[in-house]
Amino acid sequence: MYEKELNEYWNQVEKHLACGKPQREELRRYIEKNVQDTLAEQPNISFAEMESLLGSPKDAAADFMETLPPDTAQEWEKQKHRRKRVTIAVVGVVAALLLGLVIYYYAIKGVAIVKTSTLVVSLEEGMPYPTLPPITE
Numbered sequence: 001m002y003e004k005e006l007n008e009y010w011n012q013v014e015k016h017l018a019c020g021k022p023q024r025e026e027l028r029r030y031i032e033k034n035v036q037d038t039l040a041e042q043p044n045i046s047f048a049e050m051e052s053l054l055g056s057p058k059d060a061a062a063d064f065m066e067t068l069p070p071d072t073a074q075e076w077e078k079q080k081h082r083r084k085r086v087t088i089a090v091v092g093v094v095a096a097l098l099l100g101l102v103i104y105y106y107a108i109k110g111v112a113i114v115k116t117s118t119l120v121v122s123l124e125e126g127m128p129y130p131t132l133p134p135i136t137e
Contacts, residue, residue, distance in 0.1 A: 005047040006035060009057055016061030018073040027064045 010028060017024055031054065038050060054060055065073065117135060 002035065002039075002047045002050065005051075006032070009051060009054070012057035013061045016058050018065065018076045019068060020072075020076060020079075023064075023068060023072070027060075030064075031060070 010031065013027070013031070014024065017027070034054065035050060038045060038053060055063070119132065
């Protein structure tokens with residue numbers, strides 16, 4: 001019951017969280033347990049009333065963040081920025097490689113196949129230089 005509304009509520013809560021996945025899952029389990037307990041006690045409760053018991057998504061997230069160690073938000077922000085920088089670097093490297101390949105293939109006008117034939121003649125001293133037959137392809 002109220003799965004859609006609860007998912008929407010959770011998405012709003014998640015926007016205000018500055019913590020890792022384990023802490024987020026802990027909060028989600030806590031909210032879901034509160035909803036189940038409330039529905040067991042009051043089966044006819046509306047979701048609006050349920051939300052008033054849970055608090056606004058912003059307030060729920062803020063209350064939960066207060067229970068975490070003080071440096072959690074700073075560590076989360078550092079990790080977030082680190083992931084963003086790594087992603088940008090990887091995209092840049094891939095783009096540079098693709099650009100290099102495009103320039104390389106444009107410069108050689110595609111794939112060039114070259115056929116070469118080599119004839120080696122070994123002459124002993126005093127032998128006249130032979131005439132070579134014409135090369136046919």
